[in-house]
Amino acid sequence: MKYENLPWLILFLPLLSVVVITLFTLRSKTVSSLISIGAVAAGFVMTCLFVNANGIHYSGETSVNWLTIGGLNVDFGLKLDALSMMMLLVVTGVGGAIHIYSFGYMHEDRSMARFFAFMSLFTFSMLGIVLANNFLMMFIFWELVGVSSYLLIGFWFEKPSAGDAAKKAFITNRLGDFGFLAGILMVWSLLGSLNFTALSMSTFALNVSGMATIAGLLIFCGAMGKSAQFPLHVWLPDAMEGPTPVSALIHAATMVAAGVYMLCRTLFLFNAESLHVISYIGGFTALLAALMAVQQNDIKRIIAYSTLSQLGYMVMTVGLNGPTPAMFHLTTHAFFKALLFLAAGSVIIGMHHEQDIWHMGGLKKKMPVTFWTFFIGALALSGIPPFAGFYSKDSILAQCLEQKNYLLFAVAVFVAGLTAFYTFRLFFVVFFGKEKTDHAKHAHESPLIITAPLVILAIFATVGGFIGITNNYGSQFATEHEALSLIQQLLEPLKTPVPMLIGIGVALAGIFLAFALYKNGDKDPLPAKLGGLATAMKNKFYFDELYEATFIRAHDFLAAVADWIDRWILEGAIIGAIRGGTDLSGRALRLAQTGNLQTYAFLFVLGVALLLYFVLGK
Amino acid sequence: MHVGLHHYLFVSFMLFSLGMLGVIMRRNLLVIYMSLELMLNAANLALVSFSRFNNKLDGQVLVFFIITVAAAEVAVGLALIVALYRKRQSAHVEDLTSMKL
Numbered sequence: 001m002k003y004e005n006l007p008w009l010i011l012f013l014p015l016l017s018v019v020v021i022t023l024f025t026l027r028s029k030t031v032s033s034l035i036s037i038g039a040v041a042a043g044f045v046m047t048c049l050f051v052n053a054n055g056i057h058y059s060g061e062t063s064v065n066w067l068t069i070g071g072l073n074v075d076f077g078l079k080l081d082a083l084s085m086m087m088l089l090v091v092t093g094v095g096g097a098i099h100i101y102s103f104g105y106m107h108e109d110r111s112m113a114r115f116f117a118f119m120s121l122f123t124f125s126m127l128g129i130v131l132a133n134n135f136l137m138m139f140i141f142w143e144l145v146g147v148s149s150y151l152l153i154g155f156w157f158e159k160p161s162a163g164d165a166a167k168k169a170f171i172t173n174r175l176g177d178f179g180f181l182a183g184i185l186m187v188w189s190l191l192g193s194l195n196f197t198a199l200s201m202s203t204f205a206l207n208v209s210g211m212a213t214i215a216g217l218l219i220f221c222g223a224m225g226k227s228a229q230f231p232l233h234v235w236l237p238d239a240m241e242g243p244t245p246v247s248a249l250i251h252a253a254t255m256v257a258a259g260v261y262m263l264c265r266t267l268f269l270f271n272a273e274s275l276h277v278i279s280y281i282g283g284f285t286a287l288l289a290a291l292m293a294v295q296q297n298d299i300k301r302i303i304a305y306s307t308l309s310q311l312g313y314m315v316m317t318v319g320l321n322g323p324t325p326a327m328f329h330l331t332t333h334a335f336f337k338a339l340l341f342l343a344a345g346s347v348i349i350g351m352h353h354e355q356d357i358w359h360m361g362g363l364k365k366k367m368p369v370t371f372w373t374f375f376i377g378a379l380a381l382s383g384i385p386p387f388a389g390f391y392s393k394d395s396i397l398a399q400c401l402e403q404k405n406y407l408l409f410a411v412a413v414f415v416a417g418l419t420a421f422y423t424f425r426l427f428f429v430v431f432f433g434k435e436k437t438d439h440a441k442h443a444h445e446s447p448l449i450i451t452a453p454l455v456i457l458a459i460f461a462t463v464g465g466f467i468g469i470t471n472n473y474g475s476q477f478a479t480e481h482e483a484l485s486l487i488q489q490l491l492e493p494l495k496t497p498v499p500m501l502i503g504i505g506v507a508l509a510g511i512f513l514a515f516a517l518y519k520n521g522d523k524d525p526l527p528a529k530l531g532g533l534a535t536a537m538k539n540k541f542y543f544d545e546l547y548e549a550t551f552i553r554a555h556d557f558l559a560a561v562a563d564w565i566d567r568w569i570l571e572g573a574i575i576g577a578i579r580g581g582t583d584l585s586g587r588a589l590r591l592a593q594t595g596n597l598q599t600y601a602f603l604f605v606l607g608v609a610l611l612l613y614f615v616l617g618k
Numbered sequence: 619m620h621v622g623l624h625h626y627l628f629v630s631f632m633l634f635s636l637g638m639l640g641v642i643m644r645r646n647l648l649v650i651y652m653s654l655e656l657m658l659n660a661a662n663l664a665l666v667s668f669s670r671f672n673n674k675l676d677g678q679v680l681v682f683f684i685i686t687v688a689a690a691e692v693a694v695g696l697a698l699i700v701a702l703y704r705k706r707q708s709a710h711v712e713d714l715t716s717m718k719l
Binding site: 596 | 641642643
């Protein structure tokens with residue numbers, strides 16, 4: 001392998017940036033942000049160098065022994081193959097664009113240096129997940145992205161809602177990670193190793209033990225938390241309290257995709273039953289989130305529910321034994337969803353931090369670059385050819401049909417239609433019609449530092465479908481894989497015309513419906529038509545209320561019981577008895593101390609007499 | 619009547635007990651002090667009688683030590699009592715209980 005030290009440098013440069021920023025340059029916004037941007041940009045350049053020198057189909061590991069405890073042997077190692085190198089490119093590439101965008105977006109924030117320190121911490125942790133060659137290391141970085149996500153969601157911690165959202169995200173993820181850790185321990189106790197390569201050789205033992213389904217589902221719990229799958233999906237929409245670049249980087253492009261990446265990395269551990277459960281949970285999440293997105297009014301929340309829905313797609317596809325389409329969609333989704341979030345951020349700046357879409361309108365002329373890039377992102381998300389989302393969504397639909405799972409195929413098609421509908425509802429309301437508030441009348445285009453990353457991402461959202469992404473993933477997962485040329489990739493969907501035509505059809509239907517309903521709308525006509533269903537969608541099907549009434553209430557009750565035990569049994573009875581007993585015996589013994597010299601002399605003589613009796617008297 | 623060692627020791631024991639009773643029972647510091655001297659001298663008597671009856675001079679040497687130490691003790695102790703009396707206008711032990719909390 002050439003440049004074998006480069007991956008280590010790629011991983012640790014962002015950590016160095018965190019250290020330098022927090023220790024030395026916290027006072028200077030510009031220097032701190034340039035260090036952070038430099039770290040991720042250098043990471044991107046070095047990744048390109050490495051891939052260029054070794055080829056994307058290179059596969060290898062480099063590791064140092066980290067700790068040995070009895071039979072447990074843990075390496076700190078980097079696994080390099082097509083999967084991790086593609087993810088490296090996505091994380092450093094999309095991450096780099098978002099870092100540059102943040103430089104413009106966060107410019108007026110007092111704590112910009114702190115923001116960039118956190119962003120670098122996140123980049124470091126995410127690269128760690130991508131490169132990890134064993135479960136323990138992946139788990140450590142898994143928790144580190146959780147921490148940096150917590151820090152960034154709660155970046156504006158003066159707002160109580162941001163603090164609450166950060167806690168909600170962190171605690172919900174803990175639930176999933178608990179299962180993940182249990183799954184890792186189970187795999188280790190059954191197979192005796194944590195290294196992915198070693199594990200993939202010994203899955204036979206797992207299947208023999210009969211625990212494969214349980215172990216698989218426990219590991220899936222981790223993905224359920226991180227990738228916000230039902231029933232742990234509640235944290236992701238609230239995470240939009242963080243700054244918009246954070247939503248784009250962490251809660252759209254990279255961290256939430258870590259669950260899908262982990263599933264693909266450890267796909268060999270899952271048997272048919274656990275994959276079955278995974279696919280249905282993914283499909284259900286996709287449907288649920290798409291329905292919720294239809295009736296949201298906050299520009300970032302609509303995109304957040306769309307992210308949830310697309311993550312459901314990816315998880316479903318992994319469950320349908322299709323890691324290639326899942327990773328393909330993950331990558332294209334990273335392009336167009338980061339684009340949509342950043343464009344939304346540009347709109348939010350232009351609107352002076354107004355996020356309600358019903359206060360916008362008519363922004364097409366005032367923000368042309370944002371308009372066109374958002375349009376490309378919306379087309380890609382809806383799955384209109386030849387944009388990136390069309391190719392990846394088509395490969396997912398084809399995978400559903402190939403596995404003959406017609407129920408999930410129907411769900412996926414319906415969700416595709418809904419996706420096009422809510423995306424273009426947002427699009428028409430924000431950019432067309434007449435200005436609904438003064439802010440919209442005075443909106444202005446964002447500066448170049450914000451629009452340039454939009455243009456870069458828009459290019460990738462356009463061409464991402466046929467520049468060889470499937471080839472690279474396919475070489476990782478398929479046993480026999482032939483690389484397709486550019487033209488072949490462009491025409492690939494034609495091989496399976498049924499899902500392609502249905503996919504395009506529902507997407508166009510969704511766009512047309514949105515056009516009919518929202519072309520010039522001042523307010524949403526749907527609540528009147530759908531009635532109770534619209535209210536339920538708007539209130540996210542009351543999941544927050546349900547959890548409030550069950551889990552949070554039960555937790556409060558447990559806490560009250562623990563408080564009572566602490567207060568009355570530990571503090572009151574046990575500590576009280578010890579304290580009271582000491583006090584009482586002290587008071588009793590004090591009576592013997594009269595302070596009178598002669599009492600002491602008498603006791604002294606008595607003592608000597610007793611001593612003499614025992615020594616001499618016997 | 620032949621006077622033997624045990625007669626001397628009996629007198630010494632009586633003197634010691636009287637001294638001890640004085641220390642425990644009497645209230646006046648000066649009397650307690652005298653009783654202490656009595657106890658020392660009881661010990662001296664026992665030591666010289668052992669010396670005489672064992673034909674060894676060790677006991678007598680020890681007695682000289684005791685007399686010397688007792689003299690020093692009297693000098694210091696009486697000075698303390700006088701100082702205490704000046705401060706408290708009393709030389710009675712029941713008045714001197716300020717060590718008690």
